[in-house]
Amino acid sequence: MSLPTTMSGVTLTRHGGPEALEWRDDLPVPVPGVGEVLVKVLAAGVNNTDINTRIGWYAPEVTGATAETGDEVEVGGWSGVLKFPLIQGGDVCGRVVAVGPDVTAFAPGQRVTCPINQPRPTADNPVDFIALGSEYDGAFAQYCLVFARDLYDVTPSPLSDVEIAAIPCAFGTAAGLLHRAGVASGVQVLITGASGGVGLAAVKLAAKMGAEVTGIASASKAMIVRDQGAAAVIERGAPIPEGRFDCVIDVVAGAIWPALIEALKPGGHYAVAGAIGGAMVEADLRRIYLRDITIHGCTFQPPEVFADLIARVNAGQLRPLVSKTYPMTEIKAAQADFQSKRYVGKLVLLPPEDCRDGS
Numbered sequence: 001m002s003l004p005t006t007m008s009g010v011t012l013t014r015h016g017g018p019e020a021l022e023w024r025d026d027l028p029v030p031v032p033g034v035g036e037v038l039v040k041v042l043a044a045g046v047n048n049t050d051i052n053t054r055i056g057w058y059a060p061e062v063t064g065a066t067a068e069t070g071d072e073v074e075v076g077g078w079s080g081v082l083k084f085p086l087i088q089g090g091d092v093c094g095r096v097v098a099v100g101p102d103v104t105a106f107a108p109g110q111r112v113t114c115p116i117n118q119p120r121p122t123a124d125n126p127v128d129f130i131a132l133g134s135e136y137d138g139a140f141a142q143y144c145l146v147f148a149r150d151l152y153d154v155t156p157s158p159l160s161d162v163e164i165a166a167i168p169c170a171f172g173t174a175a176g177l178l179h180r181a182g183v184a185s186g187v188q189v190l191i192t193g194a195s196g197g198v199g200l201a202a203v204k205l206a207a208k209m210g211a212e213v214t215g216i217a218s219a220s221k222a223m224i225v226r227d228q229g230a231a232a233v234i235e236r237g238a239p240i241p242e243g244r245f246d247c248v249i250d251v252v253a254g255a256i257w258p259a260l261i262e263a264l265k266p267g268g269h270y271a272v273a274g275a276i277g278g279a280m281v282e283a284d285l286r287r288i289y290l291r292d293i294t295i296h297g298c299t300f301q302p303p304e305v306f307a308d309l310i311a312r313v314n315a316g317q318l319r320p321l322v323s324k325t326y327p328m329t330e331i332k333a334a335q336a337d338f339q340s341k342r343y344v345g346k347l348v349l350l351p352p353e354d355c356r357d358g359s
Helices: 046-054 163-164 168-181 197-208 219-227 254-262 286-291 303-314 328-340
Strands: 008-011 023-030 037-043 091-099 112-113 117-119 129-133 143-147 189-190 212-217 233-236 247-249 264-271 294-297 320-326 346-350
Touching: 008 328, 023 328, 037 112, 037 168, 037 294, 046 328, 091 163, 091 168, 112 233, 117 143, 143 212, 143 286, 143 328, 163 320, 163 346, 168 189, 168 197, 168 247, 168 286, 168 294, 168 303, 189 197, 197 219, 197 247, 212 219, 219 286, 320 328, 328 346
Parallel strands: 189 212, 189 247, 212 233, 247 264, 264 294, 320 346
Antiparallel strands: 008 023, 037 091, 037 143, 037 346, 091 112, 117 129
């Protein structure tokens, strides 16, 4: 198949608000090199990660819940200073259209996906990683390059392209959180942000593992959280029972953080992969060490955890909840809706039709 030399997509021109996003129709189509695969994007999920990177929220000098517009932030990507213009997008479902000269594990026509945070362990840092859409260009365009070592074949899956694009960040992060916290059958689990992408995925996965799940969500979304597997739902802002849970899975933090620690039984596990309620928290360390609480910071999941997740996706054992799709040109509206928390589950972007229909 002959490939075009240019493509359409969204570029992030600097840290800032939605105005920092620019739609372009003259982006060069990348050429796969050693170890790389060129993927035609079929669908791309909307995530907190892309918004946080855009506004510079990951910069350590940002101490509020958000970085506002990010105008004064010079760093804020996973690795610090980003290279602009950048094509963001860490959640991808795509089809292989070309491979690098040494790639034998993939061939044109296969449908693929990959984790957003991709392990790159070193002797000095065994948990180092790179992030799609941050360290290198991502899925908010018609084509993207992905490293073959990070790709997974999802051709056998009964899920749609849109549903596959809702898997990597939400379900991958959730699977990593549950793995690190030691969630298993019979375990009592409290999950914050239970109506969001990661939270709802954690509810579904933990319930399928046989855990007894309690979610925290607004009253208007409680029924959906129950439908996804929660045995109980605590209304957001309501008191949280003390000393009841074996594990807390948190993507919110902020003001409720002390209550989440108190919610754990002695010897309990707290696992965190987000801080949408605020990154700066107050802790009484006595309530942590005297009760033998273990805290897990979770950014990426081990390859075997993501591989198990994809095996279940290919077997049709998991189906994400997708609330709405948008043309990729409407990324600003999609991110605004995402931040408004109007929708339960995932929002997904679709590239221009001429890319998805095979031309």
